[in-house]
Amino acid sequence: MPDQVLVHSRLSKKLLARIRERFTLLDTYGAPPLEAFSAAELSTVRALITAGGQPLGADVMDTMPALGAIVCYGTGYDGVDLAAARARNIKVGNSPAANAAAVADLAIALLLAVERRLLAADRYVRSGGWASSAPSPAMSAPRGLTGAKVGVFGMGEIGRKIAARAAALEMQVCYHSRSRHDVPFDYFAELADLAAWCDILIVAVRAGPDTHHVIDAAMLQRLGSGGTLINIARGSVVDQAALLAALSERTIAAAGLDVFEIEPHKPDALSALPNVVLTPHIGGHTASAHQRMQDCVIANLTAFFAGEPLVYPVV
């Protein structure tokens, strides 16, 4: 009998097909494990797959007494209580860098869409506004990317790829992260100074207690009235209420957001704004990125069931 693996998050069947060829999947479809399966069924589960952003605490771990491995589908593991896992001798693995290029591409897609006002432009053509020379404030000349200042917050694999892409777009690129990296971009020791310097601030930092709401009202004030915020990391890094206020009052100019404080994001005041581009957490959602993430998940699970260390451990 193939090894049993619980699916703790809502992940599509199509995405799990390759993994299902190798393991027996107990799919909760995103429900708490004890609602989807009996205590007896859960008692033999030794490994699970989860989306790293979804909360996974001691309470859930304790419903699976045999649990030995938590394997995150994707780069993030901020939802996993690492201390609780360690205390129970549960290994935690992820899919490092497997989706970095796809996420960096989406950051640049959002940047370009916001800066060149792509949504308004497409509407202007389709509605006949262009044909009738209808005046449109959204169609006044935007600043353009050439020479504009991009601040990248976070210099992991994704941040590096964003910085390289922005540089290829002939933009000025600087960054902030906990420590200086060996990259050809100027370092700001303080995020506040980076926000004040840049026109476009891109959040590419790992989520965690130390980055929770670091983009707050004061930081947005520093970014300023010409500023654009792009977030492809995690919603928790940005104080979303402060962002909504800043966008409504034009404290900043615009935003491109792939992630939200609560996901899936419901239509609200934020999604009614004209100066935002919103995507449903699709940064890593490409066929090639999924292929590589699945490779990592399969490698981690195979190693675990063979009694070996995880191939891609998070700690």
Add this chain to the structure above:
Amino acid sequence: MPDQVLVHSRLSKKLLARIRERFTLLDTYGAPPLEAFSAAELSTVRALITAGGQPLGADVMDTMPALGAIVCYGTGYDGVDLAAARARNIKVGNSPAANAAAVADLAIALLLAVERRLLAADRYVRSGGWASSAPSPAMSAPRGLTGAKVGVFGMGEIGRKIAARAAALEMQVCYHSRSRHDVPFDYFAELADLAAWCDILIVAVRAGPDTHHVIDAAMLQRLGSGGTLINIARGSVVDQAALLAALSERTIAAAGLDVFEIEPHKPDALSALPNVVLTPHIGGHTASAHQRMQDCVIANLTAFFAGEPLVYPVV
């Protein structure tokens, strides 16, 4: 009295403000000169500003017997009858490369928007589709850019910048142009072979009789059912009826278009399609590109009125 310059195309007052500081502008607001001004007024006009794509033939030239210079606002000059100008000893100038980065940026913006389905994604979030887990074919995983094949048609300043940006996005880049260039990308001697090879074909070629409708039904067939067409050059390069058929019948997958056979483009079957992103010829429309294009226009006019050769002649 400052030198008189006729404005032959519909160009915004804001764009002309810097030029108006130096020259007296006779603005036709896009009307034929003889409708906007008397023959007597036109008889003293020695220079005009035009948008390069707008038709400007012998008939118009002959309404201004003193005309000595046609200065194109932008890179293109395909609307100007160069032979007629030469026969009348009228110099023709343009703004070479002034907007190349802005146009290349828009090509990449369209590529990313089409490939990552940005418009559908934004609608999915705003409409509440994401929050209610509504099934959406547009939200299935797209191929992703990494390793995808980009064919660049045309290797002028804009083509080069597009190729460099696509390479920074970790895509495979090849190109076709009349001759091989000293660039780090593989050359296809035949456009048809490039179209068959690539996933995404980007039109960045100069418009003219030799490129009229070279992207026709047969070429789109070669691009194929997974193919995407991006056009930021001129509408005349693409057989738009054939493109509409190819998109409707899924002979190709999608398109991103900044230019059209007739501009401004009116809402029609093309603009009703879901698998296209349309922008109103805004490739070079950024504040920084306009600044540089105006610099070129002013330099050309200043030289002309000083009796010197144009600084940026097209021939």
